[in-house]
Amino acid sequence: MKLSKSNGGLGFRDLELFNLAMLAKQDWRLLHYPNSFVARVLSVKYYPEGYFLEAKVKRTSSFIWRSVMAARPILESGLMWRIGDESKAWIWQEKWLSSSSSFKIQSQCLGMDLEAKVATLIDP
Incomplete structure (x- = not known):
C-alpha cells in the first residue's frame, strides 16, 4: 500500500x-x-x-x-546552536560547530573544564 x-x-x-x-x-x-x-x-x-x-x-x-x-x-x-557573542552552549556536549560529521567537538582538550561554555572561547 x-x-x-x-x-x-x-x-x-x-x-x-x-x-x-x-x-x-x-x-x-x-x-x-x-x-x-x-x-x-x-x-x-x-x-x-x-x-x-x-x-x-x-x-x-x-x-x-x-x-x-x-x-x-x-x-x-x-537542532544546532547558533553562536553569537554570549553563547550558553556547552563546548563538549552540544552541537555548535558549523561543519563536522556530528557538529560537535570530537576530541577533548586536556586544559579545559568539561563544563565550559562556548562563550569562554570568545575573545571580546
Whole structure:
C-alpha cells in the first residue's frame, strides 16, 4: 500500500512517520514561539521552571503532551546552536560547530573544564 502508484501501490504515506513529523513541527513552534498561547498554556502545566527541551513526561501527563514529547527526539536530532557573542552552549556536549560529521567537538582538550561554555572561547 505504501508503494507509489507507478510501482503498483496505492501511494499512501507511512502515517505513523507523517504523524511524528507533524508533531515535531509543533515542537518546533513551541521552541521558537514561546509567547504563543499554546506554548504559554503548556509551559505553565508541564515545564513551569524550565525550558521546553528539558521538560519531562509525568505519569499524569495528557495524551497531547505525551504525543508532543514523542516527537521531541526528531526535533533534537536537527537542532544546532547558533553562536553569537554570549553563547550558553556547552563546548563538549552540544552541537555548535558549523561543519563536522556530528557538529560537535570530537576530541577533548586536556586544559579545559568539561563544563565550559562556548562563550569562554570568545575573545571580546
